[in-house]
Amino acid sequence: MKKITYLLSLFVLLTAFTCEDEPLEGEFFEETNLSCEIAAQNTQNAAIAFLDVNDDNYTQLCTTYVNALVAEMEFCGDPDGSLQTQLDSLGNCDNGTQQDVEIPGTWLMTAWIGEEAIDLNNDGTESINFLDEMDCYNNETIVFNADNTGVMMSTSFATFMFDILVGTTNEYNYTIECELENENTNISWSQTGNTITIDDGTTVTEGTLNGNQLSLFIPEGFVAFSSDFTVTTIQDLTFVYTKQ
Template identity: 30%
Template sequence: MKNYFYLLLTLLFTFATSCSVDKVSDEEFESIKGSWLLTSWHVNNPVDLNNDGIATSDFSAGCFTDSNIVFNNEGRGTIFFSSKVEYHTEEENGNITYMVTCATSTELKPSPISYSVDKDIITIYDEDRISQLVKENNRLALTIEGGFITRDINTFEITSKQDVTYYFTRP
């Protein structure tokens, strides 16, 4: 019986010392704590949103001015998009014309999030989604798969869908 006790004690000691939980350092939380402003966004396939004949992949905040992520203490914060944006297309004489609708409202409110940090990856959890931001120097990149959608202005059918990356920097 005594041997079983020592065997059990040895197994418990081995288990307790071999398993460790990686704890996020205070330094990692401090490195992202505060407000981050959406300053630009990017799509993989260039589009000519302003119909000037020049397609581009990189855009300023535009309709998303004042959008932000705020990281508070203890893994809590908010994410806020200042506009609801819709992108429409219309084909005329073989040319695609883009139309952008920005809808701002005082009813738009920041959404609460929780977050965790693992080196340069910040995982945010909001109402129904888990997203990851990548910290690149003093910039956070949030990629939303299939987040840039254009619809035909007449039929509302999807005419294109691609990933969009939002870039946040400290103000």
């Protein structure tokens, strides 16, 4: 019931943009910043809901996500193509969780989904997908072998610092230091239904398979420090990997 209520609420917000007596023109989208903010928030909410997808609700949650992405592209544009990339990955929402996806192969990290949207690149627009906000972690992969072994490959590492903007208590200016690295971690893995269990010898992590995407929940995966190290911001993360 909670999910149904949420989806109905999101549907109302989305249809509020399209049920006017006159069609919305492109000029309207450019001039109405508030509509862009609402559309972006709808996309973030739909992305979070989609992380809990299962066989029964896949088409419904996927369609809601697609509609939110389309609305955000109309109201906000898509200068870097990231929204179109997300839209393409969803396909036609024909219950991707029932498709047979071969786990062996290379999976590329395509999203960091946080708990709250932030503006890491200081461009005035917050995003709940932190990878959209930085030029780091661009080639992080997991290679699953058919013999249930594999390798997690890390090519970069970021440190996040921030300063509280003068005159505010909850607005920040972030600094990101991205360092290149070449770190490979051997893993073993197993699959039970849509659950993928990954063991790196120290930590066991369970991921959820949604079509060609694998989501891994990382508690306190995002940590940022104030420049004087007196304040720390922590969020749980969901790493999303897409089969290549």
